[in-house]
Amino acid sequence: xxxxxxxxxxxxxxxxxxxxxxxxxxxxxxxxxxxxxxxxxxxxxxxxxxxxxxxxxxxxxxxxxxxxxxxxxxxxxxxxxxxxxxxxxxxxxxxxxxxxxxxxxxxxxxxxxxxxxxxxxxxxxxxxxxxxxxxxxxxxxxxxxxxxxxxxxxxxxxxxxxxxxxxxxxxxxxxxxxxxxxxxxxxxxxxxxxxxxxxxxxxxxxxxxxxxxxxxxxxxxxxxxxxxxxxxxxxxxxxxxxxxxxxxxxxxxxxxxxxxxxxxxxxxxxxxxxxxxxxxxxxxxxxxxxxxxxxxxxxxxxxxxx
Amino acid sequence: xxxxxxxxxxxxxxxxxxxxxxxxxxxxxxxxxxxxxxxxxxxxxxxxxxxxxxxxxxxxxxxxxxxxxxxxxxxxxxxxxxxxxxxxxxxxxxxxxxxxxxxxxxxxxxxxxxxxxxxxxxxxxxxxxxxxxxxxxxxxxxxxxxxxxxxxxxxxxxxxxxxxxxxxxxxxxxxxxxxxxxxxxxxxxxxxxxxxxxxxxxxxxxxxxxxxxxxxxxxxxxxxxxxxxxxxxxxxxxxxxxxxxxxxxxxxxxxxxxxxx
Numbered sequence: 422x423x424x425x426x427x428x429x430x431x432x433x434x435x436x437x438x439x440x441x442x443x444x445x446x447x448x449x450x451x452x453x454x455x456x457x458x459x460x461x462x463x464x465x466x467x468x469x470x471x472x473x474x475x476x477x478x479x480x481x482x483x484x485x486x487x488x489x490x491x492x493x494x495x496x497x498x499x500x501x502x503x504x505x506x507x508x509x510x511x512x513x514x515x516x517x518x519x520x521x522x523x524x525x526x527x528x529x530x531x532x533x534x535x536x537x538x539x540x541x542x543x544x545x546x547x548x549x550x551x552x553x554x555x556x557x558x559x560x561x562x563x564x565x566x567x568x569x570x571x572x573x574x575x576x577x578x579x580x581x582x583x584x585x586x587x588x589x590x591x592x593x594x595x596x597x598x599x600x601x602x603x604x605x606x607x608x609x610x611x612x613x614x615x616x617x618x619x620x621x622x623x624x625x626x627x628x629x630x631x632x633x634x635x636x637x638x639x640x641x642x643x644x645x646x647x648x649x650x651x652x653x654x655x656x657x658x659x660x661x662x663x664x665x666x667x668x669x670x671x672x673x674x675x676x677x678x679x680x681x682x683x684x685x686x687x688x689x690x691x692x693x694x695x696x697x698x699x700x701x702x703x704x705x706x707x708x709x710x711x712x713x714x715x716x717x718x719x720x721x722x723x724x725x726x727x
Numbered sequence: 728x729x730x731x732x733x734x735x736x737x738x739x740x741x742x743x744x745x746x747x748x749x750x751x752x753x754x755x756x757x758x759x760x761x762x763x764x765x766x767x768x769x770x771x772x773x774x775x776x777x778x779x780x781x782x783x784x785x786x787x788x789x790x791x792x793x794x795x796x797x798x799x800x801x802x803x804x805x806x807x808x809x810x811x812x813x814x815x816x817x818x819x820x821x822x823x824x825x826x827x828x829x830x831x832x833x834x835x836x837x838x839x840x841x842x843x844x845x846x847x848x849x850x851x852x853x854x855x856x857x858x859x860x861x862x863x864x865x866x867x868x869x870x871x872x873x874x875x876x877x878x879x880x881x882x883x884x885x886x887x888x889x890x891x892x893x894x895x896x897x898x899x900x901x902x903x904x905x906x907x908x909x910x911x912x913x914x915x916x917x918x919x920x921x922x923x924x925x926x927x928x929x930x931x932x933x934x935x936x937x938x939x940x941x942x943x944x945x946x947x948x949x950x951x952x953x954x955x956x957x958x959x960x961x962x963x964x965x966x967x968x969x970x971x972x973x974x975x976x977x978x979x980x981x982x983x984x985x986x987x988x
Contacts, residue, residue: 440849440850440853460853461853463849463884465880466876466879466880466883468873468876468879468880470838470842470872470873470876471842471845471873471876471877471879471880473842474839474842474843474845474846474873474877475842475843475845475846475849475877475880476846477832477843477846478832478842478843478844478845478846478847478848478849478850479846479847479849479850479853480846480850481831481832481843481846481847481850482846482847482849482850482851482854482856483850483854483856484850484853484854486846486850501836501839502839502842502873505833505834505835505836505839506832506839506842506843509823509824509833510824510825510832510833511824511825
């Protein structure tokens, strides 16, 4: 998604000026943006706290500003700067975290971001964008660019099945309908699940939804999804994020506020590092039980559709 | 004492009285660090800042000095100051943003203001905007790593539209700066990064107004030697006045020391 994002920023810069800060990351990816933006592209160095506050100051001076790093360095190290300098000052700084979840695999847990959007969604006015597919990235960036709220963009790896036509980017999309459980996935994990669901028998496969914008998507759950849950079908949420502060908890609460309680709820989420061993993104997904095989096996075991 | 200095000292006494009254009526402290930087804030807001300039208070716990200064400029009223530290107020104990143009950022957690100011300065430059960014920070604030990150950044980008005034009062929340984490000589350490640095008496109005100017090709740092609790004899250089409020007797004594020259 990163190269797609780079192209999107290059196009956006031709239309409206903005500044782009990177925390010394983007090698073999952001060079075209650097070359296109000239002095508006700033390598802020290995100093993420300063980078976020500088971005807030630049935004306050009147220039739209994006701040980029890999996901854990973008949100965790400078958390107070995001909270105080961006959010409390109500400045629409756009923060980009590349490689959300376990995307950096065997680079190790310091490079993972499995609690990022849960932490950030607790901040005043913060919006979170989690594109599921490469095709989502440019519309997400353009939406963020027009929004007056602080925002966080969690980039990952596009896992779209080759033959799938991606519907237009929205907070919620039904990727494929099915008569089985209702499965809501956050971000790129949806692509990996979709690959498996597409070859299942329609009457038993899950109805697979993808959630890409929070908190709006948490508040505005599509009525067909709500109705499906209300009808008694198993409801499941899959996300490459810890349970605490994740979409699963928030969706359950949102449904409860509507008086809707799932007959059965399954939450597939990151659990951290239970074995103390490390590997690829696929390895960590498997350990957490959020890989497609684990998710679909557990859903099948529920006996749904009832 | 020159006419300018005597006029300034009388202004400082008037504003100090108002600051003391505001803190006393609210029953709150943080007075010592307000008084150490009050002269600098008065100089900046009465004699230095132009319309295109921006002021950032990095040591947010000294917002009482900023409120009193803005009162002296007619930007806040007595009614406003009575809301200091109250309920349903915008005059919180650390600055909150978005309610008056002179307070551009919510600050209060130390180590943020210099980066914010550097961002403002770089943003101004990128957009071809005139004006200087003036930032007042504390000396204890230099124990925050982010402040040094900001120094590196400001120097690297040669932000000569950034002027930083450091309130070197030598006392922090729970000890003398030299005892807690000595960085003496701070001026030499900052200068080692290649920025423009000057040291002055932080209560000499002429010196402040002269020193608070743009650097030449680099950000300019003004290390102000100040006295915590300046102008109130029993507060001066006493660490406890970082936090303590005034009782009635102390308040009367403090006011008595602010008679015009």
